Amino acid sequence: MSKSIRTPDADDFCDAILSLRSREECYRFFQDVCTVNELASLSQRFAVARMLTRKKTYLEIAEKTGASTATISRVNRALVYGSDGYSMVLDRMGNAETD
Numbered sequence: 001m002s003k004s005i006r007t008p009d010a011d012d013f014c015d016a017i018l019s020l021r022s023r024e025e026c027y028r029f030f031q032d033v034c035t036v037n038e039l040a041s042l043s044q045r046f047a048v049a050r051m052l053t054r055k056k057t058y059l060e061i062a063e064k065t066g067a068s069t070a071t072i073s074r075v076n077r078a079l080v081y082g083s084d085g086y087s088m089v090l091d092r093m094g095n096a097e098t099d
Contacts, residue, residue, distance in 0.1 A: 048075045049086040053095060 020026050051061045058072050
């Protein structure tokens, strides 16, 4: 049985994120909401997604981000079979080179 992520609490959380107006506000909010390790994991997954869309190899990604091959594979599955969330955001950001 699949548990839906769409709940009233999740709606409120999304609305809270949408209310943020600057990078500084994002840092302040996520420092309160997440542990340092949770935020590092989310950031790492996003970096992995960006590198996968740039056709980097698992080895290159692991060396650059420190991500395990399991994490890289999980992100790749999301890119291939997921809800296109990573692609949508990366497209909006222009997927600019930063590595």
